[in-house]
Amino acid sequence: MFDSDTPPPSTWRTAASGTKHDILVAASQLFWKQGYKGTSTREIAAQVGIQQPSLFHFFANKAAILQALLAISLEDTLLASDTAVARSGSPAARLHEYLVWDLTEIHQMPYVLAGIHSVDILTTPGFEVWADKSRRLYTNLRTLIAQGVAAGEFPEQNLRLSQEQVAWQVLAHISFHAEGLSTDPPAEARAGADFIIRGLGGSVSAISQ
């Protein structure tokens, strides 16, 4: 996906310790299990081992925690998908490579970045930036699939449905990982990318690893 000298900026690797980091990890797990609105700031604080008002020393309000997680979830991912769209060569191979990268990230990061992309969150006033990034990410997915169709690697299909299918496959992996079911992350990332390429009607064996 990236040349060895140009890795993607890793937002979450830079803040890998400290109370602020602990809050984000705890919040992401609780948002995944219970949803954003369903998680109280008391629960987050309890998980971290501090009192509820202490959260507001690190984040202005509850929504700021959510926005930090959206940044981690969307910024690198959008960048990587931009790169995948712009590059030349087999679209199916580029999509596969992007997916392996994304699913590998999911297995490596301490956050559980599901439950923060729901309809109501992205339509909340003040979240237009994230709604826009989310929309651009999904547009990139459709573009990659369309390129694959044009190249004869995928059959004709409903691009909007295919986009939804790909996006929800990623959520399947987040959930699988968060439930502690992962035993061989690289193998599972590959299995996830393979599943999607095959599902879209492509051939995995045609992609040179």
Place this chain on the structure above:
Amino acid sequence: MFDSDTPPPSTWRTAASGTKHDILVAASQLFWKQGYKGTSTREIAAQVGIQQPSLFHFFANKAAILQALLAISLEDTLLASDTAVARSGSPAARLHEYLVWDLTEIHQMPYVLAGIHSVDILTTPGFEVWADKSRRLYTNLRTLIAQGVAAGEFPEQNLRLSQEQVAWQVLAHISFHAEGLSTDPPAEARAGADFIIRGLGGSVSAISQ
């Protein structure tokens, strides 16, 4: 999936009108968009056009609304998956047939049955019945895939991961339908089932429709 003289019992078709039905439709849409905890009984009532306390004439409490939706979501589906597992013949064909039936139901029913199977709901005290049905449904999915592997229709794979992939594909279709993006439900149900069979490593063309 079923002989023409033995259709599955349709829990949701029997209560297709009235205020109680309207409450379930409104609640399912809001639970999908905002989650169970994130949806207030006042919002549900407003959507139906009644005052909040009037809800409690039809349902003992908020959880009873959720349980009614879980019944609609799980009972027929579990029954259909039991049948798919028990029948003889090609496992891939039986899985495909079950998926087409399930995805077609999703497109026909007035409810949006996502957002009610989250971890925290199924682990709530008093919800053991639904947790059990959910577990049995997922076991059936794994069994069908394992049968397909044994029959040589699918390659060896991580059954737990495959189960997760199949389950989340169904959620992709619920979301696609709920967003009003559906234009040709039968075609989309088939496309969804095909995607999964191919994703699992099976051949769609080998399945006689």
Place this chain on the structure above:
DNA sequence: GTCTATAACCGGATAGAC
């Protein structure tokens, strides 16, 4: 940077009239 105390608000649910 973390705490206690508390303000202001919103949640589910009940009582009882009509």
Place this chain on the structure above:
DNA sequence: GTCTATCCGGTTATAGAC
């Protein structure tokens, strides 16, 4: 069957001490 009025517990956020 639907309403108004209301209780009570939980929620976010602030004030201010240490």
